[in-house]
Amino acid sequence: MHALLSVAHILGRLLMVFSIAYVMPIVCALIYRDGTLLTFIVSLLACLLAGGVLTLATQAYQRELKARDGFILVALAWILMSSIATVPLLLHQPMSFTDAFFETMSGLTTTGATVMVGLDTLEPSVNLWRHALNWLGGMGIIVLAVAILPMLGVGGMQLFRAEVPGPIKDAKLTARIADTAAVLWGVYFMMTLACALSLRWTGMGWFDAICHAFAALSLGGFSTRDASVGAFDSPAIEAVLIVFMVLAALNFATHFTVWRERSLRPYWRDAEVRGVLAVLFLSCLGCTVYLWWGGVYDSFWTVLRHVSFNLTSIATDCGFVSTDYALWPIFVPFWMLFLSSITASSGSTGAGIKMIRTLILVRQSGRELTRLLHPNLAAPVTISGIPIPNRVVVAILGFIFLYFMSIVAMTFLLILGGLDFISAFTAVIACINNAGPGLGLVGPATNYGSLSDYEIWVLSFTMLLGRLEVFSLLILFTPQFWRK
Amino acid sequence: MHALLSVAHILGRLLMVFSIAYVMPIVCALIYRDGTLLTFIVSLLACLLAGGVLTLATQAYQRELKARDGFILVALAWILMSSIATVPLLLHQPMSFTDAFFETMSGLTTTGATVMVGLDTLEPSVNLWRHALNWLGGMGIIVLAVAILPMLGVGGMQLFRAEVPGPIKDAKLTARIADTAAVLWGVYFMMTLACALSLRWTGMGWFDAICHAFAALSLGGFSTRDASVGAFDSPAIEAVLIVFMVLAALNFATHFTVWRERSLRPYWRDAEVRGVLAVLFLSCLGCTVYLWWGGVYDSFWTVLRHVSFNLTSIATDCGFVSTDYALWPIFVPFWMLFLSSITASSGSTGAGIKMIRTLILVRQSGRELTRLLHPNLAAPVTISGIPIPNRVVVAILGFIFLYFMSIVAMTFLLILGGLDFISAFTAVIACINNAGPGLGLVGPATNYGSLSDYEIWVLSFTMLLGRLEVFSLLILFTPQFWRK
Numbered sequence: 001m002h003a004l005l006s007v008a009h010i011l012g013r014l015l016m017v018f019s020i021a022y023v024m025p026i027v028c029a030l031i032y033r034d035g036t037l038l039t040f041i042v043s044l045l046a047c048l049l050a051g052g053v054l055t056l057a058t059q060a061y062q063r064e065l066k067a068r069d070g071f072i073l074v075a076l077a078w079i080l081m082s083s084i085a086t087v088p089l090l091l092h093q094p095m096s097f098t099d100a101f102f103e104t105m106s107g108l109t110t111t112g113a114t115v116m117v118g119l120d121t122l123e124p125s126v127n128l129w130r131h132a133l134n135w136l137g138g139m140g141i142i143v144l145a146v147a148i149l150p151m152l153g154v155g156g157m158q159l160f161r162a163e164v165p166g167p168i169k170d171a172k173l174t175a176r177i178a179d180t181a182a183v184l185w186g187v188y189f190m191m192t193l194a195c196a197l198s199l200r201w202t203g204m205g206w207f208d209a210i211c212h213a214f215a216a217l218s219l220g221g222f223s224t225r226d227a228s229v230g231a232f233d234s235p236a237i238e239a240v241l242i243v244f245m246v247l248a249a250l251n252f253a254t255h256f257t258v259w260r261e262r263s264l265r266p267y268w269r270d271a272e273v274r275g276v277l278a279v280l281f282l283s284c285l286g287c288t289v290y291l292w293w294g295g296v297y298d299s300f301w302t303v304l305r306h307v308s309f310n311l312t313s314i315a316t317d318c319g320f321v322s323t324d325y326a327l328w329p330i331f332v333p334f335w336m337l338f339l340s341s342i343t344a345s346s347g348s349t350g351a352g353i354k355m356i357r358t359l360i361l362v363r364q365s366g367r368e369l370t371r372l373l374h375p376n377l378a379a380p381v382t383i384s385g386i387p388i389p390n391r392v393v394v395a396i397l398g399f400i401f402l403y404f405m406s407i408v409a410m411t412f413l414l415i416l417g418g419l420d421f422i423s424a425f426t427a428v429i430a431c432i433n434n435a436g437p438g439l440g441l442v443g444p445a446t447n448y449g450s451l452s453d454y455e456i457w458v459l460s461f462t463m464l465l466g467r468l469e470v471f472s473l474l475i476l477f478t479p480q481f482w483r484k
Numbered sequence: 485m486h487a488l489l490s491v492a493h494i495l496g497r498l499l500m501v502f503s504i505a506y507v508m509p510i511v512c513a514l515i516y517r518d519g520t521l522l523t524f525i526v527s528l529l530a531c532l533l534a535g536g537v538l539t540l541a542t543q544a545y546q547r548e549l550k551a552r553d554g555f556i557l558v559a560l561a562w563i564l565m566s567s568i569a570t571v572p573l574l575l576h577q578p579m580s581f582t583d584a585f586f587e588t589m590s591g592l593t594t595t596g597a598t599v600m601v602g603l604d605t606l607e608p609s610v611n612l613w614r615h616a617l618n619w620l621g622g623m624g625i626i627v628l629a630v631a632i633l634p635m636l637g638v639g640g641m642q643l644f645r646a647e648v649p650g651p652i653k654d655a656k657l658t659a660r661i662a663d664t665a666a667v668l669w670g671v672y673f674m675m676t677l678a679c680a681l682s683l684r685w686t687g688m689g690w691f692d693a694i695c696h697a698f699a700a701l702s703l704g705g706f707s708t709r710d711a712s713v714g715a716f717d718s719p720a721i722e723a724v725l726i727v728f729m730v731l732a733a734l735n736f737a738t739h740f741t742v743w744r745e746r747s748l749r750p751y752w753r754d755a756e757v758r759g760v761l762a763v764l765f766l767s768c769l770g771c772t773v774y775l776w777w778g779g780v781y782d783s784f785w786t787v788l789r790h791v792s793f794n795l796t797s798i799a800t801d802c803g804f805v806s807t808d809y810a811l812w813p814i815f816v817p818f819w820m821l822f823l824s825s826i827t828a829s830s831g832s833t834g835a836g837i838k839m840i841r842t843l844i845l846v847r848q849s850g851r852e853l854t855r856l857l858h859p860n861l862a863a864p865v866t867i868s869g870i871p872i873p874n875r876v877v878v879a880i881l882g883f884i885f886l887y888f889m890s891i892v893a894m895t896f897l898l899i900l901g902g903l904d905f906i907s908a909f910t911a912v913i914a915c916i917n918n919a920g921p922g923l924g925l926v927g928p929a930t931n932y933g934s935l936s937d938y939e940i941w942v943l944s945f946t947m948l949l950g951r952l953e954v955f956s957l958l959i960l961f962t963p964q965f966w967r968k
């Protein structure tokens with residue numbers, strides 16, 4: 001109980017910091033005079049008040065957290081911030097708490113699945129708020145991925161405990177986390193700025209440029225238009241977004257190293273970078289040839305353009321859409337969803353299995369096959385020449401099993417409620433990978449608005465499950481977690 | 485090359501033994517005078533001749549096989565016997581080699597998927613041949629499961645090396661395999677006899693009773709009727725088949741122990757038996773309540789009857805059908821297919837992941853979660869109090885990953901050719917688990933006859949992949965296997 005109160009104390013502080021986020025839509029409301037100023041001021045105050053009360057009420061329980069409390073903290077942080085972030089949506093839009101919570105959870109987990117229609121005519125400040133949630137979610141994920149999950153040892157990610165960028169390696173743990181986060185946030189901020197400028201330069205207005213830059217670097221994938229990036233119909237904009245989506249799907253620590261060393265070589269040294277680029281390049285090429293050969297579009301270049309953008313977008317877990325790819329032969333959209341499970345790097349804002357685990361699993365499978373022939377040979381799995389401890393391999397295999405089982409279980413929960421199989425299965429994959437659009441009822445030309453409340457709650461849970469890498473959320477549901 | 489010729493020598497002998505199988509349809513043709521006598525005599529001679537020539541031509545290469553050759557042997561044994569078994573179908577039926585090979589592979593892997601229609605009016609001898617393939621496939625699987633795969637150490641099954649029934653434990657390896665096989669075949673034969681008599685007693689004719697007993701004990705699931713067991717519309721027949729399908733889904737070594745000890749206690753001691761019964765009981769109950777509550781049938785007993793039979797049939801990988809369950813709310817048919825992956829015991833004629841692996845995986849997941857809380861605690865996974873070596877756990881996790889990836893890869897191969905997702909996905913699951921019917925185009929009310937040649941070949945491969953527990957077939961496609 002004391003542990004919960006200590007966690008609550010930190011959550012209270014987190015809410016108070018989070019209230020600063022409302023300054024963005026407030027400034028926007030002042031510029032656009034879209035009638036949402038009061039809404040966002042009230043929301044800011046509500047958030048600040050809630051945070052303040054929580055902090056003060058639990059002042060007596062302020063203490064250093066144990067690792068175990070970390071699991072409660074991350075889960076509650078996402079749930080609590082998603083809840084409080086619904087306030088402006090509820091004040092301003094005729095939507096239920098269920099739908100609003102889905103939208104904010106989708107924003108903060110950078111899933112980018114939406115239940116809202118009429119985005120093109122939505123007040124700019126409300127749209128900015130959605131995109132700000134994407135962007136802030138991305139900041140949370142960077143801390144989570146680089147500092148918190150490795151510390152908790154989730155799903156083989158202790159691998160990266162040693163990989164925190166150099167200069168700050170020997171500091172105390174909390175200080176190190178803060179410094180690492182600050183460095184990576186710097187990278188994140190600069191790349192967002194570069195993306196916004198590039199989008200403005202290729203023809204977007206300032207507002208759209210900023211919103212889409214938020215959604216691109218966080219791999220959130222919210223858009224200010226119902227038709228997503230397709231509404232701009234611009235190959236230049238799509239090209240810019242492809243570049244930044246790929247950058248966002250790589251490890252931010254690698255970006256930092258590239259910047260520090262003033263050399264592109266760290267990209268080449270990073271096995272994940274090679275993996276991501278190879279998977280994307282070969283998939284784009286293969287799918288383009290397949291669709292072109294199938295005569296889906298007349299021009300090879302049109303196929304290449306649409307495949308490159310949409311495939312990269314789904315594979316990196318961003319989720320922008322430029323055309324209704326659900327109309328293509330189903331191999332391609334399903335392949336895109338498969339890639340959404342495996343492509344994004346560790347230490348990026350993407351989700352799913354992560355490229356590092358994919359690489360280790362592929363090599364481990366090869367090793368198992370070799371072992372059948374030479375039972376006493378036990379050469380370790382290596383990545384870039386570095387041997388991976390057996391315990392990490394087991395943790396990753398365990399992760400993949402629970403990840404698959406989560407997809408199975410969530411799909412069953414949805415079809416139990418009567419949803420058709422394809423919508424259910426692809427919605428679960430899109431949500432657990434924090435990618436965004438699925439197929440069927442939740443395809444690229446539609447959104448999650450037609451789902452029932454039950455389905456929306458199941459998928460909200462699925463998004464969080466994917467974001468917290470399955471283990472760190474499931475552990476809260478085990479009896480031994482709550483045992484003294 | 486010498487190794488291949490040594491394997492060919494054994495395959496030649498195997499074919500000569502296999503030619504005895506044709507005696508069954510020959511006797512049937514003599515009794516029913518259905519005009520197939522010449523067909524089966526020619527087939528017998530062709531098989532004997534092929535086997536004889538192969539044996540003699542490779543006489544010089546006769547030698548003890550290495551473990552490595554075992555992988556080639558089992559894969560080629562299934563492929564060669566499936567090929568030669570097509571002869572009577574090709575001589576008598578207007579079907580392509582592709583379709584005939586699918587049918588015989590489906591028989592010998594005990595998948596029971598069929599491409600043939602008009603079974604009700606098919607010559608009895610041809611129908612008996614199909615069912616004989618199921619039954620003989622079952623005999624092959626018992627050797628494979630109890631002796632060969634554990635010897636090769638496939639997917640954690642070295643676990644069972646120690647579990648060969650008692651009295652013959654210390655004999656030489658080859659002698660032990662032969663003795664074990666003989667003992668288990670005895671159990672298999674007696675249970676088949678009991679099943680045939682029970683079916684005759686509950687109202688089937690002798691011919692149908694024998695055919696369905698072959699298909700039940702092998703968990704093959706071929707039927708002499710297009711409508712499968714539904715054609716008999718008899719609760720008593722269904723009850724008999726439920727009992728024998730469940731028995732066939734348990735470890736034959738456990739049956740043998742029960743017989744030897746004259747006590748039912750070995751069933752209770754076997755963790756797999758408890759697992760299979762619990763999964764089947766809870767699933768039948770849950771699905772019955774769900775369908776009854778959904779008003780699918782008026783009477784609770786009708787629901788219970790149809791759910792018990794069809795769910796048990798698919799879950800045990802048998803594949804008999806008594807009603808078009810694809811019309812039920814999709815949760816239930818998908819749950820049945822899920823169970824087909826996990827339910828059958830090791831050492832049974834079922835396929836898929838197997839209950840022992842399911843149990844170990846569930847406990848391993850619990851252990852991984854515990855480890856997040858207590859990183860230095862490393863209590864081993866136990867089954868019935870016996871600790872499972874870590875290496876076995878890793879092998880099982882590796883197996884499950886390759887099994888899932890095989891489902892993904894085969895589904896992509898099918899949708900690449902244009903098949904719809906639900907048909908492709910469920911066909912792959914039904915075939916890799918050697919269960920039989922899927923959903924969509926290959927649902928319980930239809931069969932695999934509408935698929936293209938390409939799809940048929942992919943699924944033939946999938947059936948073999950499942951039967952050989954993924955690893956032992958995939959290893960043949962690795963370069964290191966063929967390296968000196």
Ligand SMILES: [K+]
Pocket residue numbers: 110111112113219220221317318319434435436
């Ligand atoms: K996304």
Ligand SMILES: [K+]
Pocket residue numbers: 594595596597703704705801802803918919920
């Ligand atoms: K079967």
